[in-house]
Amino acid sequence: MPNLASWDRTEWDACVIGAGPAGSLAAARLAQRGRRTLLIDKAHFPRPKVCGGCLGSVGLSALGEAGLSLGTLSVAGSPLTSVSIHSGRRHAVLPLRQRQAIARETFDAALLAHARAAGAAVIEGGRAMVGAIEDNFRGVLIHDPHAGRASLRCRVVLIAAGLGASSLAPPDEAIPAIRRPGSRIGAGVTLDAPHGDYPPGRVVMASGRRGEGYVGVARLPDGRLDIAAAFAPDAVAQVGRSLGRLAHRVLESCGLPTPAGLAESDWSAVPTLTQRPARLGAERVLLIGDAAGYVEPFTGEGIGWALRSALEVEPIADRAIDAWRPQAVSDWQRRHHATIGRWQSRCRVVCDLVGGRYATPLVVGVLSAAPWFAAPVLRRIDPMPQTAG
Numbered sequence: 001m002p003n004l005a006s007w008d009r010t011e012w013d014a015c016v017i018g019a020g021p022a023g024s025l026a027a028a029r030l031a032q033r034g035r036r037t038l039l040i041d042k043a044h045f046p047r048p049k050v051c052g053g054c055l056g057s058v059g060l061s062a063l064g065e066a067g068l069s070l071g072t073l074s075v076a077g078s079p080l081t082s083v084s085i086h087s088g089r090r091h092a093v094l095p096l097r098q099r100q101a102i103a104r105e106t107f108d109a110a111l112l113a114h115a116r117a118a119g120a121a122v123i124e125g126g127r128a129m130v131g132a133i134e135d136n137f138r139g140v141l142i143h144d145p146h147a148g149r150a151s152l153r154c155r156v157v158l159i160a161a162g163l164g165a166s167s168l169a170p171p172d173e174a175i176p177a178i179r180r181p182g183s184r185i186g187a188g189v190t191l192d193a194p195h196g197d198y199p200p201g202r203v204v205m206a207s208g209r210r211g212e213g214y215v216g217v218a219r220l221p222d223g224r225l226d227i228a229a230a231f232a233p234d235a236v237a238q239v240g241r242s243l244g245r246l247a248h249r250v251l252e253s254c255g256l257p258t259p260a261g262l263a264e265s266d267w268s269a270v271p272t273l274t275q276r277p278a279r280l281g282a283e284r285v286l287l288i289g290d291a292a293g294y295v296e297p298f299t300g301e302g303i304g305w306a307l308r309s310a311l312e313v314e315p316i317a318d319r320a321i322d323a324w325r326p327q328a329v330s331d332w333q334r335r336h337h338a339t340i341g342r343w344q345s346r347c348r349v350v351c352d353l354v355g356g357r358y359a360t361p362l363v364v365g366v367l368s369a370a371p372w373f374a375a376p377v378l379r380r381i382d383p384m385p386q387t388a389g
């Protein structure tokens with residue numbers, strides 16, 4: 001990265017912190033509107049991301065609305081047509097519609113390239129935080145151990161820096177995170193594992209018998225196995241860093257194959273999954289994507305919600321660039337609640353059922369006897385999206 005000093009005191013209409021799906025799509029949309037937009041990520045792309053790698057209908061249709069598809073982004077996808085949910089020796093197989101397995105490294109890098117092509121300036125490898133208000137600008141501070149620091153002036157800042165990113169909010173307007181008590185911890189790994197045990201097309205979800213949480217396995221288009229989990233904090237405390245052993249134990253308890261090398265694999269973990277910020281913004285700052293609140297994933301919702309939030313925030317951010325109004329934050333909260341918040345509430349109920357210590361064997365038993373019972377539930381958490389008026 002070039003020396004950050006050359007960026008110092010530059011002025012931007014919009015500065016987007018975090019180039020995951022939410023940040024890259026939001027930056028692309030604002031740049032396409034002719035707004036001077038800067039997208040900053042602390043990572044260099046392609047970068048790994050803890051994720052089950054399932055892109056659902058909410059995400060696919062948000063891409064479509066933005067004039068994009070996996071094809072136009074040159075991202076390989078393989079259709080996922082069923083999910084099998086396991087608890088102990090019981091299991092139920094349910095149909096899935098409109099879901100694709102994708103590798104997050106390539107998907108996120110392609111969206112970042114799209115933002116760049118749309119006209120956004122991009123800084124990779126710079127850690128950003130929100131600074132103070134100065135005249136009609138919000139400050140953003142970027143720091144890189146090798147490239148130095150820069151202080152920017154931005155009409156609007158979008159925080160799209162993932163789970164728990166409300167901590168990046170300005171010191172003068174701190175935004176506390178509200179964590180759901182007992183919320184599970186997200187973790188994941190990708191493994192080179194031969195085809196056979198986990199063929200493409202099916203997501204396998206295994207729920208631990210002793211309340212460990214659940215593990216999802218999907219075959220990515222490039223042949224790797226994506227293994228993602230939501231683990232109970234006390235189960236994580238028992239195994240320490242050996243999350244591979246915990247995943248191994250959960251799969252084994254369901255009689256599922258355990259991929260070679262899983263127990264010894266090096267997992268990445270993310271903070272408490274179910275959390276939301278007390279507010280979705282501050283003066284000249286709006287939160288989007290996971291930063292605006294997240295609930296445990298079922299089989300592919302978070303990317304869709306992140307993309308959707310980029311589309312929904314766009315008109316509010318665009319107006320705010322011309323003239324900031326304090327109501328912008330409450331406007332955004334209402335819109336977020338009416339669209340993404342609605343799906344998240346439904347997803348939370350399903351995850352409680354599927355990942356719960358006591359309810360899961362019962363639920364899996366009911367689903368295996370009467371799979372038709374699941375269809376309306378799955379439809380409710382993965383509907384074709386409706387936008388707020």
Ligand SMILES: Cc1cc2nc3c(=O)[nH]c(=O)nc-3n(C[C@H](O)[C@H](O)[C@H](O)COP(=O)(O)OP(=O)(O)OC[C@H]3O[C@@H](n4cnc5c(N)ncnc54)[C@H](O)[C@@H]3O)c2cc1C
Pocket residue numbers: 017018019020021022023040041042043049050051052053054055056126127128129160161162163165168186187188228229230270273288289290291294297299300301302303304306
């Ligand atoms: C275990 C697990 C499994 C999941 N499985 C699925 C799934 O199968 N399907 C699905 O749709 N969703 C899934 N999700 C959720 C999904 O990964 C997220 O919802 C999605 O990535 C959110 O996108 P985002 O753009 O908001 O944030 P992110 O994708 O997290 O991107 C945030 C970006 O911000 C950058 N950043 C952070 N801090 C800073 C900073 N200070 N300065 C600059 N940059 C910064 C990071 O480097 C990162 O690139 C899963 C999540 C977990 C934890």
